[in-house]
Amino acid sequence: MKSSRFNRRVSVLRKSTSQDNRGGEVVQWVPLVALPGSPVLPERWWAEVQDVLPSRAERVDGAVALGEGMTRIRMRYRTDIDATMRITVHGDIDQTYEIRSGPAEIGGPKDRIEMICERYSTKIEPPADD
Template identity: 35%
Template sequence: MKLDARKLDRRVAIERPVTKPGFLSAGSGTWEPVATVWASVEDALPSRAERLADGINVASRPARVRMRYRDDVTPAMRFVIGSRVMQIIAGPAELGRRDGLEFMVEDYSVAGNSA
């Protein structure tokens, strides 16, 4: 499959985790920018993608992200598109002969009444 560059119509920021040194700071890291690239973002069709996580009803919002090939993007990174922060759940999958990459990502929101 070859990447269609005409469909790369969204600006996507790629961020990597930065851990703080020391045992007591475990889990308190931050994120730093790696790059901002043009990508194609396709939301998955709506479904009953809700589950119970530690007693909280959570709705996932999966999407497919395609971009030009890069060799520095790992599953530990995340994508930021506008106000959406999405973790990588599958990929990267190589499209063609290093034409592009495809990822499955998802962001979360608490299901139900937000009031």
Template identity: 35%
Template structure:
């Protein structure tokens, strides 16, 4: 069982959706998979945006803006880095984790929203 200090460290502040990719199994469905929910609804999470530091980079001539966040949820078996989170309409791809905190008490992920930088018009 987790100690008091570990329980105090979890302060859920957002309801998030956890999704995983599902491949299209039809003959012509290559590359046309979809995202399906892992849970029956939204779950409580502690979402903390990380401080900005050089949040843009250049990839093949296209400037990409990244908005990273640390996400903690209660322990759930079977979660992988192939999944993603939907937080307040933002789509955050998991870039690191899952890291187990305590004895199956919490799981922490690093995730980021990636968008092309510049004028969207």
């Protein structure tokens, strides 16, 4: 793959759980690899980000409309990424994606990985008039 196809900067987040003082679970998403210094900033890598057709679907769950966007993200080969993680695609507005399938090795041994990811955006729908 030509490096010019790596058109976006991404960072990978892993789930970190702890307990609060009442014994409840606290979930945080922390960088898989952090840059040195304070505050903690995620390391960013070049990736190819491409929408999967159809690019949008919408479903209603209760009064909340969930917009789904499936996206293919390809990056250089790594062994420390799995399907429990999230990927943030950086740009004018950062978008966070959940990994739905993959990572799968593509392009030959230890060349690249590909993940199919899903982005959710939510908006509150007004209640239906009866």
